[in-house]
Amino acid sequence: MVKQERAIRTRKAILTAAAKVFEERGYRAATITEILSAAGVTKGALYFHFSSKEELAQGILHEQDQWLAIPDRASKIQQISDTVLLHAYRLQHDPMVRAGVRLSLDQQAGEVDRRGPFTHWGDIIGELLDKAEAQGELLPHVSAPETADVLVGSFAGIQAMSQVMSDYQDLLIRVNAMLRHFLPSVVIPSVLASVDITTARADRLVTELRTPVPAPEDDAVAPVG
Template sequence: MAKQDRAIRTRQTILAAAAKVFEQRGYQAATISEILGTAGVTKGALYFHFESKDDLAQGVLAEQDQRMVVPRRACRTQELVDVVMLHAHRLQTDPMVRAGVRLSLDQQAHDLDRSGPFLRWGQVMDKLLHDARDRGELLPHVIPTETGEVLVGSFAGVQAMSQAVSDYQDLPDRVCALLRHVLPTVVLSSVLASIDLSRTRGALVLAELDASPETALSPGLLDRQPVA
């Protein structure tokens, strides 16, 4: 068990170092040598866990999935808001999330498959919106899959704009504005009246997760059973 724990820690150390380098340099300029120096591990240790720079980048991108966990809510619209606002907050505070977003939006990373985060976010939104529809939270005309894709694309654009304008400092405000504009065309007004759309919502959700380890370790949204 100790050997396994050590291997897990080494892998996380390498991923954290890769995230730092990818965020600072971008995919094309980042080198294995710089990642090795930042991680303080041997080349053998790195290649035991990751086959290439591409494999490292995919590892960083996949780490976003582990940060989509939010407490289950009776109102699925609130749960959707919580997922989005938590991600926005973590973009300001979590280097791994910032690196993943930098990679997913890096149009110079020609050799890197950047579709994964967009597809996974689409799946998360699709599940939550289908569930919200089944609970009677959505307006009759809403097509959950279509709405989910619009939200993912819009959210990505807001992230890119916030990064360019303020290095994510204004991201909570921009995301709140996005949700205030989009949700009234999707969600019943009676449901919206109970939704917390405050700019501090992401920080509140993170504090809730930190205070409840069993919640933080629960399955991610992608692992939940499909909505019937």
């Protein structure tokens, strides 16, 4: 059990280091040697968990996917909004999430299957939209898969623009504006009137979920065998 915990911690330390190196250097320029040095683990430990740079990238993309769950809400539209707001918050605060999103948009990460996050997010949002439709929250003629794709694609661009324009400082404001432009075409007016998409809600969500937001300097991981 203790052994397993240590393995999980090592794996996490390697992924955190890889996320940092990919973000600083870009996927193509990053080397395993740099990641080893940033993680402070042995070569053997790294190769025990990941056999290649590509596997490290897939690990980060997968890690990003692990953090999407918002507890069930009565309104599925609220649940979708919460999912989007929380992801925006995590983009601002969690280097792993940031690295995952950047990898998805990294033109030079050709060997990595970058469709994963788009598909995964599309599935999650699409499923919630199906439930919203079943309980009468959607306008007629909304196609859940299409609407999910528009939301996922738009979010990808809104976050990229926020990163370029303000290094993510204005991300929650931009996401709020995106949702205000998006939801009226999708949901019935009474849902629209009751859904909370304010930037303040993101903070409350984090408190609610007691997310372990990593401290800015917690990458100083002690060497683990």
